[in-house]
Amino acid sequence: MKTPALELINVTKRIGNKEIIKGLQFKIDKGEVFGFIGPNGAGKTTTIRMIVGLMSLTEGDIRIHGKSIKTNYKEAVREIGAIVENPELYPYMTGWQNLKHFARMIPGITDERIKEIISLVKMEKTIHEKVKRYSLGMRQRLGIAQALLHNPSILILDEPTNGLDPAGIREIREYIRALAKEENVAIIISSHLLSEIEQMCDRIGIIKNGELITTQSVHDTEDEEQSKTEQIFLFDIKPAKKAQEVLESEFDAEVDHKDGILTVKTTRENVPEMIKTLVKHDMAIYQVAASKSTLEDKFFDLIGENIIE
Amino acid sequence: MSNFFKLIYNELFKIFVRKSTWFMFIALLIVLLGMGFLEKGFGDDYTNENWRTELEQENKNLQKDLEEDDIEDSPFYDFAMSTIEENNYRLENDIMPLSTGGWSFMYLTASFLGLVSLFTIVIAAGIVANEFSQGTIKLLLIRPIHRSVILLSKYIAVLIFGFITAVSLLLLSLGVGGILFGFEEHIPAVVIENTEGLTHLSVLKETIYGYSFYSVNLIMITTLAFMISAVFRNNALSIGVALFLLFTGNTVVQFFSDKEWAKYILFANTDLRPYFGGKPLFEGMTLSFSVITLLVYYAIFVFLAWGIFTKRDVA
Numbered sequence: 234m235k236t237p238a239l240e241l242i243n244v245t246k247r248i249g250n251k252e253i254i255k256g257l258q259f260k261i262d263k264g265e266v267f268g269f270i271g272p273n274g275a276g277k278t279t280t281i282r283m284i285v286g287l288m289s290l291t292e293g294d295i296r297i298h299g300k301s302i303k304t305n306y307k308e309a310v311r312e313i314g315a316i317v318e319n320p321e322l323y324p325y326m327t328g329w330q331n332l333k334h335f336a337r338m339i340p341g342i343t344d345e346r347i348k349e350i351i352s353l354v355k356m357e358k359t360i361h362e363k364v365k366r367y368s369l370g371m372r373q374r375l376g377i378a379q380a381l382l383h384n385p386s387i388l389i390l391d392e393p394t395n396g397l398d399p400a401g402i403r404e405i406r407e408y409i410r411a412l413a414k415e416e417n418v419a420i421i422i423s424s425h426l427l428s429e430i431e432q433m434c435d436r437i438g439i440i441k442n443g444e445l446i447t448t449q450s451v452h453d454t455e456d457e458e459q460s461k462t463e464q465i466f467l468f469d470i471k472p473a474k475k476a477q478e479v480l481e482s483e484f485d486a487e488v489d490h491k492d493g494i495l496t497v498k499t500t501r502e503n504v505p506e507m508i509k510t511l512v513k514h515d516m517a518i519y520q521v522a523a524s525k526s527t528l529e530d531k532f533f534d535l536i537g538e539n540i541i542e
Numbered sequence: 543m544s545n546f547f548k549l550i551y552n553e554l555f556k557i558f559v560r561k562s563t564w565f566m567f568i569a570l571l572i573v574l575l576g577m578g579f580l581e582k583g584f585g586d587d588y589t590n591e592n593w594r595t596e597l598e599q600e601n602k603n604l605q606k607d608l609e610e611d612d613i614e615d616s617p618f619y620d621f622a623m624s625t626i627e628e629n630n631y632r633l634e635n636d637i638m639p640l641s642t643g644g645w646s647f648m649y650l651t652a653s654f655l656g657l658v659s660l661f662t663i664v665i666a667a668g669i670v671a672n673e674f675s676q677g678t679i680k681l682l683l684i685r686p687i688h689r690s691v692i693l694l695s696k697y698i699a700v701l702i703f704g705f706i707t708a709v710s711l712l713l714l715s716l717g718v719g720g721i722l723f724g725f726e727e728h729i730p731a732v733v734i735e736n737t738e739g740l741t742h743l744s745v746l747k748e749t750i751y752g753y754s755f756y757s758v759n760l761i762m763i764t765t766l767a768f769m770i771s772a773v774f775r776n777n778a779l780s781i782g783v784a785l786f787l788l789f790t791g792n793t794v795v796q797f798f799s800d801k802e803w804a805k806y807i808l809f810a811n812t813d814l815r816p817y818f819g820g821k822p823l824f825e826g827m828t829l830s831f832s833v834i835t836l837l838v839y840y841a842i843f844v845f846l847a848w849g850i851f852t853k854r855d856v857a
Contacts, residue, residue: 285684287856311686321677325560337548338685379681
């Protein structure tokens with residue numbers, strides 16, 4: 234059996250009498266992008282702080298490629314690159330000075346490697362300016378650069394697209410996917426933006442009140458099993474009224490009619506048949522789409538409202 | 543090992559890359575220049591030819607003042623008596639008094655060592671606390687280096703900064719003195735009193751001794767500031783407490799001087815000078831007593847700083 238890149242074993246954190254993290258347990262494989270989501274105050278950042286060694290564990294263990302963060306700290310942490318919360322760098326130093334500073338703390342990082350990373354995050358033009366003059370987006374890029382300097386095999390990004398413009402977000406997203414696929418880096422992304430997680434991650438873990446409620450694959454819809462479970466499809470069709478009658482009578486499906494769009498609850502494998510039938514009835518189909526809000530619905534089903542208890 | 547030097551280099555880099563650090567050295571230079579011009583205007587000006595007659599004249603004047611005043615308890619009496627004594631010693635042993643010149647200026651400006659303490663305290667107070675207030679501590683501590691090693695590199699950087707600042711004071715004072723007055727033909731001597739009476743010492747030696755003895759005070763107060771910085775992660779608190787103690791330390795000792803435990807106060811022990819030919823501050827204090835007391839304080843500071851910094855969660 235291969236060792237996972239990161240393994241949390243019954244991780245518990247108590248501060249005073251309060252149990253902030255309650256027996257977290259999950260694994261992340263090499264090359265996997267894992268999304269960590271939950272409402273504010275759920276324990277995302279606390280968990281990340283324990284993984285990188287900023288906070289101690291009350292109980293349990295964290296293993297990085299099998300090495301315990303408790304007993305083998307140096308070797309375990311060597312594998313990790315991270316941004317924890319905001320990328321806070323030395324404001325009075327330039328981007329280059331900041332990167333050099335962190336490079337000196339790990340043996341074997343050459344200036345060539347630093348330059349490579351700088352061009353990767355596209356900061357060649359601003360690297361010699363002081364960080365206090367950077368925009369939030371530039372700081373975020375520098376933060377990512379800092380995390381990647383030593384070729385970590387596990388990358389931890391806390392809200393990585395915070396402050397980036399849409400083009401920047403897209404770049405980061407593509408870069409994260411490439412890192413996972415080509416370099417086999419395990420990546421953990423925490424976020425409260427579901428759409429972001431959906432686009433970047435292979436798997437998500439939902440955390441609430443310090444407990445991991447569920448982990449699930451993002452690309453569930455492509456699974457065999459998934460095509461047999463019911464979900465919502467939107468039919469843009471004319472005439473809608475007649476189409477509703479046809480679908481209800483011939484497929485026994487739950488259909489709602491709203492603003493000329495039909496909302497149909499059915500399984501994925503039924504959809505082609507439905508379209509064929511509707512075409513036979515001589516109707517004009519403009520668009521059929523699976524409702525994108527499924528993950529969001531699941532999220533809110535699981536965590537309830539955005540309440541900090 | 544070379545990795546550890548890189549950590550110290552990092553810390554020193556972060557100190558010296560900031561403009562505020564350079565203002566400290568500029569302030570040092572300004573103070574020295576100010577002192578230099580004062581000295582040029584009002585300083586004693588003895589020459590090789592006239593100093594003997596000048597000292598004799600000075601003694602006569604003092605003698606006359608004493609006869610007129612006739613108050614044996616006044617501080618002036620002590621001052622006048624010791625001045626007369628010193629002048630006589632100089633005349634007997636043919637030692638020219640300090641005049642305006644580079645060497646004498648270096649000796650005089652050793653009294654600005656308090657500024658070195660002040661600046662080093664500011665650096666020590668900020669070196670841990672600022673990482674917390676900037677939030678950079680998180681990125682600093684997620685490297686594969688134990689926290690105790692990072693803290694040690696910071697502590698050593700503070701001590702190096704203190705050393706650099708003290709040496710800067712010495713060299714700048716020589717430079718300013720040399721440029722303003724030129725150097726004396728012979729290195730002048732100071733007359734000091736020890737248990738066997740009066741003796742004399744070249745100002746160069748005396749200055750080096752002064753700096754060396756002062757370093758004990760500097761290290762203790764800096765370590766205290768560093769400890770507060772590491773424990774409370776608060777820059778202002780650390781500067782405040784350390785400066786308060788720096789300025790009031792001796793007063794506190796005086797205030798409690800009638801108490802039995804006064805000799806255990808840190809600042810009753812930071813000046814080791816009296817043990818080398820002087821009178822100890824309190825009856826029964828010895829060099830080994832003071833050294834042990836200092837070591838105990840030092841151990842407490844270090845224990846608290848390391849114990850808490852390496853154990854506590856970084857939130």
